Structures are given as structure tokens and as C-alpha cells.
Amino acid sequence: MARMPHLFLGLISGTSADGIDAALVEFPDGPSTAGLRLVAARTHPWEAALRERLVAIGQGGEPRSLNELGRLDVQVGEAFAAAARALLEQAGIAPAQVAAIGSHGQTIRHRPHGEAPFTLQIGDGAVIAERTGITTVCDFRRRDVAAGGQGAPLVPAFHAALLHAPDEDRAVLNLGGIGNYTLLPRAGAVRGFDTGPANALLDAWCQRHTGAAYDAGGAFAASGTVDQALLARLRAEPWFALPPPKSTGREHFHLEWVQARLRGGEAPADVQATLLELSAATAADALRAHQPGTARVLVCGGGVRNPLLMARLAARLPGVVVESTAVHGLDPDYVEAMAFAWLARQTLAGLPGNLPAVTGARGPRVLGVVHPA
Numbered sequence: 015m016a017r018m019p020h021l022f023l024g025l026i027s028g029t030s031a032d033g034i035d036a037a038l039v040e041f042p043d044g045p046s047t048a049g050l051r052l053v054a055a056r057t058h059p060w061e062a063a064l065r066e067r068l069v070a071i072g073q074g075g076e077p078r079s080l081n082e083l084g085r086l087d088v089q090v091g092e093a094f095a096a097a098a099r100a101l102l103e104q105a106g107i108a109p110a111q112v113a114a115i116g117s118h119g120q121t122i123r124h125r126p127h128g129e130a131p132f133t134l135q136i137g138d139g140a141v142i143a144e145r146t147g148i149t150t151v152c153d154f155r156r157r158d159v160a161a162g163g164q165g166a167p168l169v170p171a172f173h174a175a176l177l178h179a180p181d182e183d184r185a186v187l188n189l190g191g192i193g194n195y196t197l198l199p200r201a202g203a204v205r206g207f208d209t210g211p212a213n214a215l216l217d218a219w220c221q222r223h224t225g226a227a228y229d230a231g232g233a234f235a236a237s238g239t240v241d242q243a244l245l246a247r248l249r250a251e252p253w254f255a256l257p258p259p260k261s262t263g264r265e266h267f268h269l270e271w272v273q274a275r276l277r278g279g280e281a282p283a284d285v286q287a288t289l290l291e292l293s294a295a296t297a298a299d300a301l302r303a304h305q306p307g308t309a310r311v312l313v314c315g316g317g318v319r320n321p322l323l324m325a326r327l328a329a330r331l332p333g334v335v336v337e338s339t340a341v342h343g344l345d346p347d348y349v350e351a352m353a354f355a356w357l358a359r360q361t362l363a364g365l366p367g368n369l370p371a372v373t374g375a376r377g378p379r380v381l382g383v384v385h386p387a
Contacts (some may be wrong), residue, residue: 029191189317
């Protein structure tokens with residue numbers, strides 16, 4: 015009997031929509047994740063005009079029409095398929111060797127509360143399956159929302175499988191567009207939740223005032239001074255005080271949200287410094303509130319590349335080791351993409367992908383929609 019492929023490919027474009035992360039992961043036989051290996055990874059760039067529309071809609075803008083929404087769904091699917099094909103070409107792997115693609119898609123609206131809770135990620139999985147010839151699992155979040163959950167974060171189950179330690183309380187902090195924690199106590203239930211903006215506001219403010227897509231190395235923020243009064247107004251946002259489970263996105267934390275709290279006349283660099291301090295402060299506040307005995311914070315996501323953000327986080331968590339997931343063998347740039355490869359594997363095995371204690375769902379659920387090759 016032919017050996018079933020153990021290669022899975024994960025695809026995600028996060029809140030910042032700064033590129034499509036693709037990760038090819040080799041899993042061991044059986045349900046264990048011990049010994050999994052990142053075979054290859056790359057970040058595939060967005061076409062500029064498409065990214066501009068996705069960011070605008072993700073920040074609360076409306077599609078111009080149903081026709082545009084349908085077109086964007088296909089265009090994002092095409093872009094994700096291109097990212098998968100490029101990675102396989104880079105790795106020298108044939109599509110037939112890959113068991114499945116797990117595609118997160120691009121979130122354009124996340125509304126897990128209200129009369130009709132929903133979350134919407136676009137990037138047609140049927141298009142990805144057709145263009146790659148690989149079984150594609152997509153639309154992971156909606157089943158959790160239908161079961162009463164937030165639909166996010168979904169990565170904590172993957173973090174728990176790889177990074178739990180029996181001798182210390184740990185936390186995994188993803189500093190993407192939005193920050194989110196996985197709390198890994200040495201004993202007890204895994205928990206997780208969003209902390210608020212991490213890079214989304216930093217990127218947007220930087221682009222508006224410098225033209226650069228992001229603040230490389232935190233240099234723009236470092237050139238300014240934290241405005242303590244502005245920081246206090248930003249931290250007074252009621253969302254930060256909500257108890258978990260909770261999740262958020264660009265549709266809540268966007269530049270108009272910042273603008274409404276400015277008094278006028280603030281230097282752009284000072285606002286950038288203040289937004290960076292907001293990211294560090296809210297992440298530190300959340301950890302002290304929900305797992306005060308944490309010994310180690312393992313950080314992944316784009317924020318790892320911002321030394322000022324990492325330094326401010328460490329300064330606000332005295333006595334806690336703050337380090338990259340790279341120290342533990344996980345490339346911080348591709349942890350989330352690897353997680354969606356793992357989620358596709360869970361789906362095909364008929365196993366749950368959510369943690370109800372994290373999302374608030376009524377129970378474990380097999381996630382995702384499968385488009386066979």
C-alpha cells in the first residue's frame with residue numbers, strides 16, 4: 015500500500031495583509047506533532063491594488079457591490095494558489111506529494127457578537143484546489159462561530175501541542191496585525207484571546223506619514239516620544255477591559271479610532287511611539303490579569319522583528335523571559351501558516367481544531383470546508 019503523504023501546506027494572510035505566508039510542513043505518522051518539520055516557507059507578495067482594497071474593506075469599508083465581493087473572493091483565491099505553487103516550486107515538491115492545503119483566507123469582517131454573529135474570510139477554496147490540484151481545506155472559523163464561539167484565536171491548540179512545558183507557566187504571544195495570547199499553564203486548561211492592536215495601527219500610521227508599509231526596526235517610533243496623555247486615552251478603550259473569550263480586528267482598531275482620540279498638533283513620530291507603547295502595554299496588562307505567574311513569553315509574528323516593541327514588552331514584564339519562538343525551533347514568521355497546515359490535518363483526520371475554553375464555543379468542532387483535489 016502506498017504511504018499516505020504527510021506533507022501539508024498552510025496559507026494565511028493576517029490582519030495587516032502584508033503578504034501571504036506559506037509553510038510546507040512534514041508531520042510524523044499518527045496524531046502526534048512531535049518531530050514535525052518545516053520543510054520550506056516563503057511570503058508571497060500581494061498585488062498592490064488588490065491589497066489596498068482588502069485593507070480598506072478590512073478596516074470597516076464596504077465592498078462597492080456584490081460583484082466586487084465575488085470578484086475579490088476569486089482574486090484572493092488565485093493569489094493564495096499562486097503562493098502555494100511558488101512554495102512547492104521553491105521546495106522541489108510535486109503537488110501529488112501534498113496531502114492538503116489549509117487556507118485561512120483573508121479576513122474582511124469579524125463580527126462574533128450580535129443578533130447574527132458571523133466571521134468572513136475570502137479566498138475561494140475551490141479556486142485554490144483547482145489551480146493547485148491539491149485538496150484544500152478552508153473557511154475554518156465559521157463553524158466555531160456557529161457553535162457560539164468567537165471563531166478566534168484558532169492557533170492556541172497548535173501552540174499547546176508544540177510549546178507546552180510541564181515545569182513552568184508559559185504564554186505564546188503572536189504579534190501580528192492584532193495581538194493574541196495562548197496561555198499554557200504547567201497544569202490546567204489552555205486559554206487564549208486577542209489582546210488588541212499589535213502591528214495594525216503601527217503599520218497604518220507609518221504608511222500614512224512616511225509612505226513605508228511598516229516601521230522597519232521600529233525606527234519611526236524610536237524617533238518620537240510617548241505621549242502619556244494620548245496613551246491613557248487609548249488604553250481607556252472599553253474593549254481592553256472585556257473578559258475572555260474575546261477577539262477583534264481592523265474593523266475596530268483602525269486609524270479613525272486613533273484620530274478620534276487625538277487632540278490635534280501631535281507630532282506623527284510621537285503618535286507612532288505611543289501606538290507602539292499601546293501594543294506593549296495592553297499585551298503586558300492582559301498577561302498580568304490572566305496568568306500572573308507566567309515565567310516565559312514566546313513571541314511570534316511580525317512584531318518579533320521590531321526590537322523596540324520587544325524591548326518595551328520585556329520592560330513591562332519584569333522577571334519574565336521574553337524571547338522568540340525561534341529559540342524553541344519554530345520560525346516566528348511562519349508559526350501561523352504552520353498552524354493552518356496542522357488544522358487541515360486535523361480536519362481530514364476528523365479531529366477538532368478549536369479549543370472551547372479559548373473561543374467560547376459550545377464544544378470541540380471539526381473545522382473547515384473541504385474541496386477535494
